[in-house]
Amino acid sequence: EAGVAQSPRYKIIEKRQSVAFWCNPISGHATLYWYQQILGQGPKLLIQFQNNGVVDDSQLPKDRFSAERLKGVDSTLKIQPAKLEDSAVYLCASSPGGHPFTGELFFGEGSRLTVL
């Protein structure tokens, strides 16, 4: 079974530039998550989708971050304009959804963003 795919793996940009990350979840997984992990910290949930609807985006800085999940499969996360504090690893994860929920999120390898 193919895992969660993310791209690009690494991205270096200047502040105020824009960047987009792509995620393809495990086939059939209804729930998709974007987490931001700053070095030395735990993952912070940015947005959670159930199929193509948003379950929670309360911690997404909506003035600069946007995310979409078209057709309930792939997802993109965009940052525009980027700030220095956005330097982090952006982790995409998916889970089957439904009940019971085992809590097992399947993570991609992450996209490491450096903002200069």
Added chain:
Amino acid sequence: QKEVEQNSGPLSVPEGAIASLNCTYSDRGSQSFFWYRQYSGKSPELIMFIYSNGDKEDGRFTAQLNKASQYVSLLIRDSQPSDSATYLCAVRNAGNMLTFGGGTRLMVKP
């Protein structure tokens, strides 16, 4: 914002010893609790979960939950150098959202 707190460490234990990792959470409505392991430069992977008060054992790992004290812990018996990693506590709230703690870095010395 519901919080999950962990001591960042590092926690250093000798090979073969028991490593004890602790986590507290603020939301009394939390329903289930998870331990993830994250090797340096890698993504988190689930070790085990616990729903009910008490202990749950899986091989060398034991998760302990005390909902009254809002406390969950992970014990690793016979610690090995390969257990050296950051251990993330995660808590499930409404909507199947997982909130992660900051993680505890464990170092097992040969």
